[in-house]
Amino acid sequence: MIEYRPIPEAAEERHRAITGYAFDAGSGPYDPDEPIDERRQRRWAFGEDRGVFDGDDLVACGTHIEFTVRLRGEWLPMAGLSGVASPPDRRRQGFVGELLEASLREYRDRDWPIAALWPFKHDFYARYGWATGCRYRTATVDPAALSTVRSAAAGEFRRIEPEEYATLEPVFEAWLDGVNLATRRSDDWWRDRVFQSDDTERYCYVWLREDEPRGYLLYRIRNDDDGRRLVVDEMASADHEAYLNLLRFCHDHDSQVNTVELYGHDHDRLLDVVTDRDAIEVEMAAGQMVRIVDVPTALEAVPYPGVEDATVTVDVDDPHAPWNDATFAIRVEDNVASVERVDAEPDATTDIGTLSQLLVGYCSAEHARVVGDLDVDTSGTADVLDRLFPEHEVFLPEQF
Numbered sequence: 001m002i003e004y005r006p007i008p009e010a011a012e013e014r015h016r017a018i019t020g021y022a023f024d025a026g027s028g029p030y031d032p033d034e035p036i037d038e039r040r041q042r043r044w045a046f047g048e049d050r051g052v053f054d055g056d057d058l059v060a061c062g063t064h065i066e067f068t069v070r071l072r073g074e075w076l077p078m079a080g081l082s083g084v085a086s087p088p089d090r091r092r093q094g095f096v097g098e099l100l101e102a103s104l105r106e107y108r109d110r111d112w113p114i115a116a117l118w119p120f121k122h123d124f125y126a127r128y129g130w131a132t133g134c135r136y137r138t139a140t141v142d143p144a145a146l147s148t149v150r151s152a153a154a155g156e157f158r159r160i161e162p163e164e165y166a167t168l169e170p171v172f173e174a175w176l177d178g179v180n181l182a183t184r185r186s187d188d189w190w191r192d193r194v195f196q197s198d199d200t201e202r203y204c205y206v207w208l209r210e211d212e213p214r215g216y217l218l219y220r221i222r223n224d225d226d227g228r229r230l231v232v233d234e235m236a237s238a239d240h241e242a243y244l245n246l247l248r249f250c251h252d253h254d255s256q257v258n259t260v261e262l263y264g265h266d267h268d269r270l271l272d273v274v275t276d277r278d279a280i281e282v283e284m285a286a287g288q289m290v291r292i293v294d295v296p297t298a299l300e301a302v303p304y305p306g307v308e309d310a311t312v313t314v315d316v317d318d319p320h321a322p323w324n325d326a327t328f329a330i331r332v333e334d335n336v337a338s339v340e341r342v343d344a345e346p347d348a349t350t351d352i353g354t355l356s357q358l359l360v361g362y363c364s365a366e367h368a369r370v371v372g373d374l375d376v377d378t379s380g381t382a383d384v385l386d387r388l389f390p391e392h393e394v395f396l397p398e399q400f
Helices: 009-023 038-043 095-109 122-126 143-152 162-167 169-175 187-194 240-251 267-273 295-300 352-360 365-371 379-388
Strands: 002-006 048-054 057-071 074-085 114-117 135-141 156-159 203-209 212-224 227-237 259-264 280-286 289-292 309-317 327-333 336-341 348-351
Touching (some): 002 095, 009 048, 038 187, 057 095, 057 114, 074 095, 095 114, 114 352, 122 289, 135 143, 135 267, 143 240, 143 259, 162 169, 169 227, 212 240, 227 240, 240 267, 259 267, 267 280, 289 295, 289 352, 295 327, 295 336, 295 352, 309 379, 352 365
Parallel strands (some): 074 114, 227 259, 309 348
Antiparallel strands (some): 002 048, 048 057, 057 074, 135 259, 135 280, 212 227, 309 327, 327 336
16 A cells, blocks of 8 residues: 655665665665764754655655745745655656655645745656746856955955854845745754755855954865865855955965855856956756645735735646646735635636746746746736736745
8 A cells, every 4th residue: 555654763774775875876775884973964854754655665755844935025834845765666656746746735734835845857846736936046267267356355254153153144134135935044954954065064254344244155165176166055145245255255265276166046246246257157057946835825825015906817737736726716905815716717827837936936927928837818817917926036045
């Protein structure tokens, strides 16, 4: 019998074997006798493990992590689905699909209106209603090319240890002010995930102006075939002066590293800061995928600024969450939405992935009509959807 349930302690060795092989196949099969240091144990301790069992055999697994995210100015719970895997001899038999659908049912029971995950393959999760929710940039630059920012030199840097994470919180909040899917981090998340990469503890330095923290970076040094690389996994700045001084910090490593790599949502501006454009590459890539768990709950959880009176009926296609596979009337009065299932002709039709993108602000309704799966009956309906779902900056800053 196929059953979805929490992974018991007796199956934990099997769980680690599955995830170890899935995410690091080059290291070979899981060795239960290999010691796991305390730092990595704390990093892996977040969330609740779930599995699909064929009898007593664990055939698919995943971990549910509860985040608190900001969406349109409101803080709400969001499920983070992590570590989805199955053993090589049980793949392509529908077990991961069962895990995804059962996870949605659990999220709905727990009143988590939206969910997110990092996909191993976009097309696979798209089949289950997930859609790209944000983009990120990876910038690589020769550290010598950052010499032009030295004219902005000011303030001072101070190293921050994991237990001093509270120093960084005001900067983190200012950096993502107004950005959809910004997170509210717990104490443990700061110490055991933000300061820790998979294989090492990250270095952290804060930049202070008149003793006030205004920027920080979390980084590690990686040895590549072409030399050492300073990899900045998080670079948060409260203003542009802070951004320039964080770049100055990277430039000061020019005698130690061959390349600086920056990750985030706001590194397009590097092209306007550095004069030697040939020394920079900025690549944009799809970030986490998002999904509405329950249509009425998700649409009613957020405000609709500037919308005093609007009504639209939308038919949603969602075969993997039958409670969403219906037609909904969306009524907004004084910025507040009410959503109910109706038996009526829809003004618009969409799949759940496109509706999820509209909700988080990943794209406008116009964009969804052109390249997504949104269809509308009239220009009036298009205008209403444009008002309800404006495009907005989105960035989910967590790795999970």
